[in-house]
Amino acid sequence: MHRYKVNSRKQKENHRTPLGKQASKNVFDRRSSKQHKPAFRLLSKFKIPKSKRFFYALSLAIAFLIVIFDLTVAVPATTKHYTELQFAPLPEIKLPKYDRFVLQNGMVVYLAEDHELPFVGGTALVRTGSRLEPADKVGLADVVGTVMRTGGTEKHSPDELDEILAQRAAGVTTDIGETFGSADFSTLTEDLETVFGLFAEVLREPVFDQEKVDLAKAQLKDGIARRNDNPNSIAGREFLKLIYGKDSPYARTPEYATVDRITREDLLNFYQQYFHPNNIILGVVGDFDTSKMRSLIETQLGDWQPNPNIAKPQLPEVSPANTGGVFFVNQPQLTQSTIRMGHLGGRLDSPDYGALSVLNEVLSGDSGRLMNELRSRQGLTYDVRGFWSPNYDYPGLFIAGGQTKSPNTVQFIKALQTEIKRIQEERITPEELALAKESTLNSFVFEFQRPGQTLSRLMTYEYYGYPADFLFRQQKAIAATTEADVQRVAQQYIKPDNMVTLVVGNQTAIQPPLTEIATQVTPIDVTIPGSGATQD
Missing domain, CATH: 3.30.830.10 (Metalloenzyme, LuxS/M16 peptidase-like)
Incomplete structure (x- = not known):
């Protein structure tokens, strides 16, 4: 089903796919895609000076047009109208082979091998979300989701973490949206053990460095300052307030005052309330052997102690704030x-x-x-x-x-x-x-x-x-x-x-x-x- 991006801050997760994410379709604010230049891309693979690539590309383009012209001339007069063309039916959707199991600490794990590329990616879904943050500290979940990754871990400073990942062209990211939190990793197969270890550190041992907390708050304030720059942003934000109510967690927005109230202690408390293995679903897909991947997960996350008292949070009630106007x-x-x-x-x-x-x-x-x-x-x-x-x-x-x-x-x-x-x-x-x-x-x-x-x-x-x-x-x-x-x-x-x-x-x-x-x-x-x- 189509989705409409109604709020620039809160990600709408109706059809979100945590593994291999794609940007949400915003049917009211489309952006044109970049134009590709295949001729230049092809020529760049050969030892041709940049100064001459234009002439070579032009020659290729002319040759291509000549071939197309020849093919057009050769088309018989009996060419069918497009409405008469017959196409094979689209393939049936089938579930890939996958494994699902639960660690002793309660973490649910999905694994699916895909050996097409030497690449592995994964996502941990955490039962949390900005709708659970205090009303007087709107923006807290956003800051937690940012600084979990940027603030470093007990074993690696922020700069060390960045350097290790950059050297391997790998990534570890964290985020908290409206109805869930997530942590993601992506890596070449050969670096899987190292990168997954860092991913586990970010999940289990974030330190929320104060300098990074201050930076995240400053960035959030910068977003507040610019939130009226785009009429689509204004319309999306204010429409949610009209439907859900301005104080609803599904419509409220961070303000300078709510961001100023956020402290590092708040981040630690929010993290400690929701980030436990028995509150997480982990999925990994890519170029790995399932038995070895399972062993790696057990090693890195199996001894993470669960919270036996964790309970499914009570979701905010929803009622229409306006019924017309x-x-x-x-x-x-x-x-x-x-x-x-x-x-x-x-x-x-x-x-x-x-x-x-x-x-x-x-x-x-x-x-x-x-x-x-x-x-x-x-x-x-x-x-x-x-x-x-x-x-x-x-x-x-x-x-x-x-x-x-x-x-x-x-x-x-x-x-x-x-x-x-x-x-x-x-x-x-x-x-x-x-x-x-x-x-x-x-x-x-x-x-x-x-x-x-x-x-x-x-x-x-x-x-x-x-x-x-x-x-x-x-x-x-x-x-x-x-x-x-x-x-x-x-x-x-x-x-x-x-x-x-x-x-x-x-x-x-x-x-x-x-x-x-x-x-x-x-x-x-x-x-x-x-x-x-x-x-x-």
Whole structure:
């Protein structure tokens, strides 16, 4: 299912894959990929002076074009239209061979061999998260996740740790997100014992060097100072506050005051509360022998003493902070508006997950209704989306929106509202259903091309208490979805009358004004407390 990155600070982990991570897709803030230069890359492997590479590359390009021209001329007149092309079915998703076992200290371990490259990577998932930090010290989990690695260990100073890893082109990182903590390592096979030993040190023996604590706090404050630089960041942050409430751990943000309250003692206490072997799931994938890898894990982590009193934390309760209304953040420098609409949603284990996934594709696929209507037909935006976006263990969102020129703001909102109501009132066509199901089911294959991707999904399922075959249940549910199912879930789960609408834009340039869609428009002040700045 598509994901929308709603908060730049808190990582949304709906479909995160701890092993072999990929960046989350942010459909409202796409960045163009770098252009590759294959001819220059090829020539660089030979002893050709840089000054002459341009002419050689140009020659290669011309030769390539000549070959393509010759091939084009040779194509028979009976060439099929693209709609007539036949493709082999995508391969079936299969679980890789893996081993799962539990150390005597309670640590759960997953191992999967993959000998394609001389490389090994691993992730430890820790049952913690920023949602568990004290309300008066927001930012604490972020600092713990940073300084666990940067602050060194009992055996190695920060500089020593950096030097040893750099010499081996290896990496050890730590992080604490919204709903879990993680520690990762990556290394060439030949350096596995050394790097895994350092990884174990970081997990077990971080010292939280005071200098690094101060640096992490300064970096966090720098992020606070710049958090209003991007309208997408403002919209994502403030929309969460409108849905969950400004004091909810799923929406609150660090402030100068909360960061100033954080001490090294707080870091130690937070670490000692959650980082125990019986609170961790470890996964390792790559070029290793399973029996030897198991022995290495036993040696490095097997004598780590568990905490017999550790308990699953009580998760914060979630209820909607607003059930409607139009809200506005005035940013006079902008020439376009950033719009978010939506309400509180559900969880990934919804019995209607399959139909909701198809609904998402019908609304927001590249050939979906929103793109066809608001972009292609009305020309209001470059990108527009609307998703039922669930989370694993707490309610997610239904969220829709995009960006449009300031004078088109009201028209954009009305068009979005129209399409949301239309999918509730009219059944989708058989063609829409077939395309949406095919696109959704085909996307599964590309998320499970390597053993690490699938293994990390299994770890994630266990972490959140989902069945190991949840993936295959999802597939079956999507395949069984009908046109009537899509209309039913659209009517059941999407609540147009309860939608919160947030606009970040230039008030004077939005004509007609937002009062065209609501008699009351509530302004939001995004002034940063303690910054000395004033809201425009």
